[in-house]
Amino acid sequence: MLAEASTGGAFLGEDLLAYLLLAFGGAMLVGNLLALYRPPPRLREAGQRAPVGRSLVMAGLGAVAFVWALASLING
Secondary structure, X not given: OHHHHOOOOOOOHHHHHHHHHHHHHHHHHHHHHXXXXXXXXXXXXXXXXXXXXXXXXXXXXXXXXXXXXXXHHHHO
């Protein structure tokens, strides 16, 4: 059974890069939007917030990466 599973191919098949891009893009998107929506407690207490422009640009880059990876995985 173990010999059948070991095909000598890459981990997670040929789509490893697309899976990694999907994960990192999604993390960038969600993380930056949450930083804007609800900053960490120490920043809230100090009356500070995340830089809006940079956070939106990074969230946009994450969204592009996420959609691109998703499209790559769907199209095969």
